[in-house]
Amino acid sequence: MTGKVIPFRGRPLSTQAGIEAANRVFATPLEERAAKSRSLHLDDPETLLAICGSLRERMNSAPASVKEEADFLYRFIEAPKREIGLFDERDYFLGEAALLAGTACRCMSRREEAWIWFDRAEAGFRHTMNAPAELSRLAYQRLAERFEERQLDLVIELLPSLVESFQRLGMPEDALKCRFLEGLAHVERDEPAAAVKVFNQICGEAEQRGYGRLLAESYVNLIHAHGMIGEAEAAIEASRRAIPVLKDLDDKIALAKTHWGLGILLRESGHLSEAIDSYRKAQEDFEAIGMRADIAALNLVVADLLLEDGRSVEALREISEALPVIAELKMAPEGMAALSLVRESVRRQEVNRQALRELHGYFQELQN
């Protein structure tokens, strides 16, 4: 006879019990969870499925908290090495937790961290039974991150292949989501009419298929694109359609972008003071969810407006608030060049307006 102790594993949870266990996990402080993992059923796949589902839902309302939760989950599963569920489930949950953490980092413009989490997600998903589907979801997040880093040509090159993957895998919602990047590329290239066309197509298909979140987010992008052209009526109509759905979904990111888009429209139509109010509302929304990069980008946009209004002292204050955050983000070389010019002009108390515009032009796409 050996003295080996066979660990007792409790009965697996039902789906409903998993949801209840996930709620108990969220109610327990992070630092207490590992010690209470058995009573919390933290290693039960039903609990983990419910946690991951909830974090996906909360991504656009609380990315900072999603990052913290997903980071904890990944580390809990990863070390010490825990047996989770059956077959490939441990690898799946590692991949999913890392994808959630990486996506949250992307939302918050924490680029280096996002790339590390995406690599971790790949390491997990590679060993799963439905790897092509999970790796395609990861590929979308990677492309979206590349878009935010302004690698537009690469994004446009790789996008059709990803759309095809989603279509082959029978994932039409994800395939449609890819078209966002196509529309946003038009915005970035200052082709708002082309962007309007793409987002209208997305709206049509999303409405037909019942993809509420995609539909509302398309309307937000339409506000932006119509605003760029100065099509006030269409922009307002898009915001009228988007806001109730976004409030229903508690999509704080898209609601903040709505205010940003309306700010663009007001600016284009010459209502500078109202435009600044709208940008301030967007900043308040971003502040509530920890999106510092977007707040800084809006500081630059507002500074530009203030300069246009002859309020250079206030403009310098706006820029001074934004610079430390922008420097911390470690932007692409073109952004850094503009940043150094703006820094220099702040030092001289005389803003180089072109440099400022280049810098906030770089940031413009962050709101998307």
Next chain:
Amino acid sequence: MEKSSPRRPGEVESVFSLTLDVIHSALVTYYRLTEEEARGAEEDLYTWFQRLSRRGGAGQMPARLLRISLLSAACQYGRSFQLWKLGGEQSADRDLNDLLAREPEEVAGDIERRFEEERS
């Protein structure tokens, strides 16, 4: 507006029950599991499959692709279990050795093709 409902109620159970005979046959006939071992495997596969269908990337996947994942899991299970029973030794059964030398995904692909042919 119509609500998004990627999966019909009962669809996962239906895919599993339609595939169960094929899974059982693969485990018993190909991988030489006993009837009792195969039944245990099928219970685990059912539990796993229900959860697979609720993963981030599987929520929208059509039935055929879900079935391929299920068959692949079944073959991996059968192969790992038989290899464990053999304890690193070769089997006296040559066909079984040949099968164990193949990737389970490849075997699952063959089974899926036959499944499709029989249904059409």
